[in-house]
Amino acid sequence: MAPSALHQNHILTDSNEKQECETTDKTALQAISKGVCLPGIPIFNDFEKQRHWMLEHMALAFQVFARKGFTEGMSGHISVRDPENPHTFWTNPLGKFFGLLQPSDMILVDYSGSPIGGNTSLPANAAGFQIHSAVHKARPDVIAACHTHSKAGKAWSTFSRRLEMLNQDVTHFYGDAQAVYSEFGGVVFDEAEAQRLATALGQKGKGMILRNHGLFTVGKTVDEAAYLFMLMEKSCEVQLLVEAAAANGITKVYVDDEVAEYTHRMTSDSETLYCEFQPDLQWELECSVGNRERRLRGKVDT
Template identity: 65%
Template sequence: MAPSALQVEQPVTPQTKQIATRSKDDVVTELTPLQAISQGVCLPGIPLFSSYDKHRAWILSHMAGAFRVFARNNLTEGMSGHISVRDPEHPHTFWTNPLGKHFGLLKASDMVLVDYSGAVVGGNQSRPANAAGFLIHSAIHKARPDVNAACHCHGIAGKAWSAFAKPLEMINQDVCYLYGEAQAVYEDFGGVVFTEEEGVRLAAALGPKGKGMVLRNHGLLTVGGTVDEAAFLYVLMERSCDVQLRADAAAANGIPKVLVDDEAAAYTFKMASDAESLYWEFQPDLEYEYEMSNGAFKHPDCDEVVWPGY
């Protein structure tokens, strides 16, 4: 049985941008990007839930699935890396992964609930959370009430690109999801984050509109309204670093790069970076992990991880 969700047909969330298209009858209609990309029946919007418990079970299942996607994309590095997701009922607390457990083994039941003071207030209490991760994520959740999820890992391409302390260039369609103020760079590096002050500086560098950030000599960080959005953007940003490094290597041998112009980049960002579209961009990978694990990572109160019927 699927989670009891109160689904509004083709909802328009506050973050959703609208575009105009012309119908057969020459009547202009307003469509969301998700409606525009759906030929025929439209994919449903981000689900709404009838209770905090059902919402929480859904969140934790998707969070565990995101870690497994990260593992499949080789984003593990010892005990480094973390995802945080704001609790739907208690917004000054967030869920995160336990220290020292492989991403590919994580389940919904493994997650740890911490408050802004760093106290463990729920979930799995058999292992600690990552202290450096807490300082990073708590600062972001405090500074950005619109952010419900944040991801940080030490991926190979992200670490390599972070050595330049530069934003990714708009060299293809996919990286345009991070166009303009959606991308930031944290230009400092003081070692492992063990001070509250550095967490605050990091959150300030992300800014009020940032979705992805290059952390100098460190790696990448992404945020979103859902863990699905943040996780999809993380994998996209990691791959974009790989593409950028390859393109720069070719350019160093005299092959000129052609960048996406600002108008096209802005249009692509408008058409692809809304909350609903980015939520759905993650669902194919999530569904794959669900099938490969036979649903092993889901919360017991979440009977359907992917949206029923899809």
């Protein structure tokens, strides 16, 4: 990505102007902001600008995942529904490291699996296409979806169990927001299995544990889906730690249902979850684009 392709100021302020949070009926984002509100999801009046923005964030999400160690050979994929042609979606090429992906690397595919735009010099992931196309077809509200073979996600998936409400953060997956796909038939080349997977996610699911496989998350932006993936991965790690302690006789204390529902309702809307990803995105920019620009200006050692 060229250093000028995405400006940090854009990430922080490219939305409606910051607004005072003094309204009586506050949104979740207003409620969590003291004083002025964080800017939410940008609104575009031009498909090309929106597409450019989405692909930039998609590439940065992959780079964040690489930094967090979510890579496993050629496995893993993110999809983003095209804003102009919603029956198509962008995905990453097969066999390119997450940390090297740029917006120009992404491939546009239709629901038949045909590459129709973007970088068609490399193949897309066939199994990834089956999973993502089934979910995008079944859930028109899903703009982006993430799946990788992350360590804790793979470990917890062997139990084919939901994450328990052990702390405030995991309440993002309270109730229908969390699903478990309890079948495993190997690499998903079968369209019927992909459809079963989409059915298991349900109409309200945001995160799903795939038995003996890993994690899958969705959102109205790639930022939301990526944040939920990171959160679900960390929640699996916490769950495994708690299970080890509980095996030694320490009693678990759960978040009460009423409190879990309230916390979920107040923190899990798409605007707030979009904002939750921005700190990691800002850091990724600083580590990649920012350092490269400073080196070019001679302000840091090469």
